[in-house]
Structures are given as structure tokens and as C-alpha cells.
Amino acid sequence: MVWPSNSPEAVSDEQWDDWQRRFADSDAEAGFEVTRDFVPFSQMNDMFTRAFWDPLVRTDDTDAFFASYRMEAAPRGAGGFSQKDFALRNAAWAISDIISDRAAATGLREGFQGAIAHDTPVAPMRADLGDPADETAEIKALAKMFGADLVGITEIDERWHYTHRPDVRDMTPVANELPEGISHVIVMGHAMDFDLVETYPSALAGASTGLEYSHEAAISIQLAAYIRNLGYQAVASMNDTALVIPYAIKAGLGEYGRNQMVLTPEFGPRVRFSKIFTNLPLLADYPRQLGMATYCNECTVCADACPPKALPFDAAKVGSDSVSTVKGVKKWSADCEKCFGYWAKIKTDCAICMRVCPFNRRGGKADEFWRRLALDHGARGRALARKWHARKGMRARLKPTEWWRRLKGGRNL
Numbered sequence: 001m002v003w004p005s006n007s008p009e010a011v012s013d014e015q016w017d018d019w020q021r022r023f024a025d026s027d028a029e030a031g032f033e034v035t036r037d038f039v040p041f042s043q044m045n046d047m048f049t050r051a052f053w054d055p056l057v058r059t060d061d062t063d064a065f066f067a068s069y070r071m072e073a074a075p076r077g078a079g080g081f082s083q084k085d086f087a088l089r090n091a092a093w094a095i096s097d098i099i100s101d102r103a104a105a106t107g108l109r110e111g112f113q114g115a116i117a118h119d120t121p122v123a124p125m126r127a128d129l130g131d132p133a134d135e136t137a138e139i140k141a142l143a144k145m146f147g148a149d150l151v152g153i154t155e156i157d158e159r160w161h162y163t164h165r166p167d168v169r170d171m172t173p174v175a176n177e178l179p180e181g182i183s184h185v186i187v188m189g190h191a192m193d194f195d196l197v198e199t200y201p202s203a204l205a206g207a208s209t210g211l212e213y214s215h216e217a218a219i220s221i222q223l224a225a226y227i228r229n230l231g232y233q234a235v236a237s238m239n240d241t242a243l244v245i246p247y248a249i250k251a252g253l254g255e256y257g258r259n260q261m262v263l264t265p266e267f268g269p270r271v272r273f274s275k276i277f278t279n280l281p282l283l284a285d286y287p288r289q290l291g292m293a294t295y296c297n298e299c300t301v302c303a304d305a306c307p308p309k310a311l312p313f314d315a316a317k318v319g320s321d322s323v324s325t326v327k328g329v330k331k332w333s334a335d336c337e338k339c340f341g342y343w344a345k346i347k348t349d350c351a352i353c354m355r356v357c358p359f360n361r362r363g364g365k366a367d368e369f370w371r372r373l374a375l376d377h378g379a380r381g382r383a384l385a386r387k388w389h390a391r392k393g394m395r396a397r398l399k400p401t402e403w404w405r406r407l408k409g410g411r412n413l
Contacts, residue, residue: 011038019159030249030287031256034159035318038328041243043113043162044173045323047340053171057337061344069093073203074347080202080400081348089203089348092210096238099217107167107174111217111238114165115178115277118228118235119221126231129281136283142226143188146219150189150264150271152251152285156182161242176241178277179233184284186223186276187244187251190216191267192354194362195406198398200355201307203348205400209272213238216274224276235277243326244273252285255293258332259302259311259353263292265371268359291375292359295382296332301389302353310338311353355397358389 011019016036027034043049050057051066068074073086100111108114129135140151164173196208220236227234235241245262248254254264254271261269303311316332319325324336343350354360358374361367370393374385 011040023157023159026250026287029289030246031289031293032246032249033318033330035328035330037318038159038326040159040161040163041326042164042173043176043240044164044166044171047324047336049113049166049171050324051340051344052166052168057340059344061347062340065344065347068347069097080199080204081346082203082400084404085202085204085400086348089206089210092207092214094210095214096210096217099221104168107169109168110240111213111236112240113168115241116217116221116224116236116238118224120225120228122228122233123231129230132281132283135281139186139223139227139280139282143186143219143223146222147190147215148188148219148223148274149191150253150266152187152189152248152253153282154185154187154247154250154252155284156185156277157246157250160246162240165240178235178241179279181279182233182235182277183279184277184282185242185247185251186278186282187248187253188216188219188223188274188276189248189253189264189267189271190219190274192270192272194270194360195398195403197270197351197355197360198395199400199403200352200397201346201348201350202400204403205351206348209349209351212272216272220274220276224278227276227278227280230280232280233278234280237275237277241277242275244275247275248273250287252288255288255290256331257292257302257357257359258296258299259357260332260334261354261357263296263357263359265290265292266363268361269354269357270360295358295374295385298382299358299386301356301358301394305352305356306339307350307352308335308338308342310335310342356394358385358393 051062069090075081075083075086100109103110103117110116143151162176165176167174190212192208192212196205199205216238224234224236248262249256254262257263257269259269263269264271300313303313311334312332316330318330320333322336325333370385373381
């Protein structure tokens with residue numbers, strides 16, 4: 001099967017005018033530049049989906065990459081790629097895998113290529129919630145009780161929803177739908193383990209990714225079940241249904257970085273995101289321009305460190321030759337094919353760009369001082385912060401053998 005390139009029908013003038021009326025102000029607040037050439041994206045064209053149907057992407061290496069996350073790991077002598085390293089990575093993914101695999105026979109890969117199916121019906125009677133501000137604060141507190149590290153809320157914005165998702169049985173496109181009446185999106189951030197991230201690139205480091213997918217699967221299911229018990233719709237979601245980056249930025253959780261990730265003030269780019277689509281009456285947060293994207297304009301640390309040179313060195317721009325890039329949005333865009341090709345080659349995810357980002361810091365006093373210097377003191381502060389990072393902030397990769405040694409001594413706990 002060959003899926004055509006990303007070519008949904010052009011956006012009508014009427015639809016474009018409606019989007020401008022509804023979203024132009026919040027786009028400006030978020031720093032988004034969406035042009036008239038914008039076209040909603042099909043999940044059929046993301047790199048992970050293309051690796052199953054597109055002969056330009058699918059190779060023996062990509063097949064082996066996916067197989068390695070089960071019982072076909074590819075241990076080798078290099079540090080961080082032993083059988084123990086692959087075993088820990090795959091164990092970290094186990095809970096997420098149980099959720100994503102349970103409906104595969106129906107064509108749904110929950111949390112990745114389809115929303116997470118609910119096990120809790122919507123209660124027939126709605127709870128009396130009172131003031132939306134109080135309910136919003138309570139929902140955020142409950143999300144953190146379940147385990148989320150960050151929580152923001154924004155209004156539904158169908159521009160970022162996938163036009164189609166794949167039926168994973170035969171990789172054919174199917175409609176990507178949500179229940180009627182969804183009005184808000186609860187976006188939750190899940191911080192990745194600092195020390196594991198410090199070992200990228202390695203199979204061991206992939207445990208930091210798997211841990212948070214397993215955590216967010218549980219957290220989003222639990223919070224959605226609570227909301228459904230209140231008598232309101234709630235659809236738990238991870239990488240499925242809609243692009244999470246614009247939603248996270250609109251929910252006030254961070255800014256878009258050169259490394260294609262959301263940079264948060266708390267954790268830099270070291271965060272995974274989940275979301276819940278709901279009609280619960282909530283108050284939306286506002287996007288925040290914090291200065292991290294401005295810092296990225298003058299910083300190329302992530303692009304310098306990228307082994308396949310997949311990250312851009314130039315300014316943000318509209319357009320890309322890749323069908324895996326959203327059309328009509330001014331932003332930094334990676335060479336997706338180069339990036340995923342490197343992942344397939346090493347048989348695990350690579351997040352060197354996350355590890356080396358100057359905003360990826362533990363949070364001690366020196367780190368907080370650096371952040372203030374980088375964000376609060378204009379061009380001179382940013383220049384000093386860049387010099388500081390170049391001289392003292394560029395950490396060497398943590399050797400996986402050292403990570404295991406620290407584990408035995410309790411230092412990673």
C-alpha cells in the first residue's frame with residue numbers, strides 16, 4: 001500500500017477566517033505564525049507511521065528498531081547497549097505496551113495511533129461542580145496527585161488534530177474523531193529521569209522515555225476516569241489524536257525550541273506530555289513567552305551535537321521538503337528522515353539534543369542563577385549565559401557503566 005503525500009483538501013477561506021477569528025490572539029501570545037498555506041496534518045505521515053508503509057522510510061533497520069522493543073533486542077559491546085541496558089529500557093515500556101497493544105486486533109494502537117479507549121462510562125448524572133475556577137484548580141491538583149509534574153489547560157483547537165490516523169492492521173487511513181462537545185484540553189507534563197537522560201545515546205537512556213510513557217498512560221487513564229465519574233466526557237491521550245506541542249505551548253507550559261521540543265522553565269526539554277480532551281467546564285491558561293525561544297535563536301548547541309545533523313542551524317522558517325513536517329507554520333523543522341534513520345541505526349531512541357540543551361538542568365542554586373541570567377537580563381545576559389554554558393555547563397555524557405555503578409550505591413534513587 002502506498003499512502004499519498006500529505007494532501008488533505010485545501011483550507012477554505014471560510015474555515016481560515018473562522019480560525020483567525022478564534023485563534024489569532026492566542027497564536028500571537030504563544031509566538032505562533034500560522035500562514036495561509038497551513039494544512040492540518042495526517043498521522044499517516046509521521047515518521048513512525050511511515051516506517052510501516054512508506055518504502056522511502058521502511059528498511060531492515062527500521063523493522064529491527066521496532067522489534068528490539070520486544071524480545072529481539074540488539075545487544076552489542078558498546079557501553080549502554082548491553083542486554084541489561086535493553087532489558088531495562090523494554091521493562092520501562094511494559095505498562096505503556098500493555099495499553100497500546102490491547103486493542104491492536106481492532107486496528108487501534110492506543111496512546112500512539114489512536115486515543116486510549118475508556119473503561120469507565122460517563123456517569124448519567126453530572127456532579128454539581130460550582131465555580132469553574134475552583135474546579136480548574138482542583139483538576140490540576142488531582143493531576144499532580146496522580147503523578148503529573150506539570151499541568152496546563154487550553155481550549156480545543158482542531159487545527160492541530162490529525163486528519164487521519166492509521167488502522168494498524170493494514171496501515172490504511174481512518175477517520176480521527178472525538179466525541180461531540182469537547183471544549184478543553186488538559187495537558188500534563190511528565191519529567192524524565194535526569195541521570196538516565198544523561199546517558200543518551202544508549203539503550204539504557206531509552207528507559208527514561210519508557211518510564212514516562214508508562215507513567216502517563218496510568219495518570220491520564222486515572223484522571224479521565226475521575227472526570228467521567230463526574231458525568232463529563234474525558235478522552236485520555238498520549239501521542240495520538242493531536243499534535244501535543246502546540247497544545248502544551250497554548251496551555252502555558254513552555255516554548256518551542258530549536259530541538260523541536262517544548263522547553264519548560266522547570267525541566268527544559270526533559271518532559272513528555274499527555275493530554276485529556278474533555279467538556280468539563282474549565283478555565284484556560286494563557287501561553288507564556290519566557291525567553292527560552294529567544295535564547296534558541298542565538299544558540300545551536302543541540303544542532304552542533306546531533307550525530308546525523310538533522311537539526312537546523314538557521315532561523316525558524318515556513319516549509320520543509322519532508323511530508324512529515326506540518327505545512328504553513330513558521331518554526332524550526334528537523335530533517336525527520338535523517339533523525340529517525342539514526343534511531344533505526346542504533347536500535348533505540350536518541351535524545352542527545354535533549355541532554356545537551358542548556359535548559360536541561362537539575363535545578364540547584366547555580367542552575368537557577370544561570371536560568372535567570374539567560375532569561376531575565378536581555379541580550380547581555382543571554383551572551384553571558386552562553387559563555388558560561390560553553391565553559392562550565394557542557395557536561396560530558398554520563399557513562400552507562402557509571403549509571404549502573406551509582407544504582408548499586410543508591411545514588412540514582
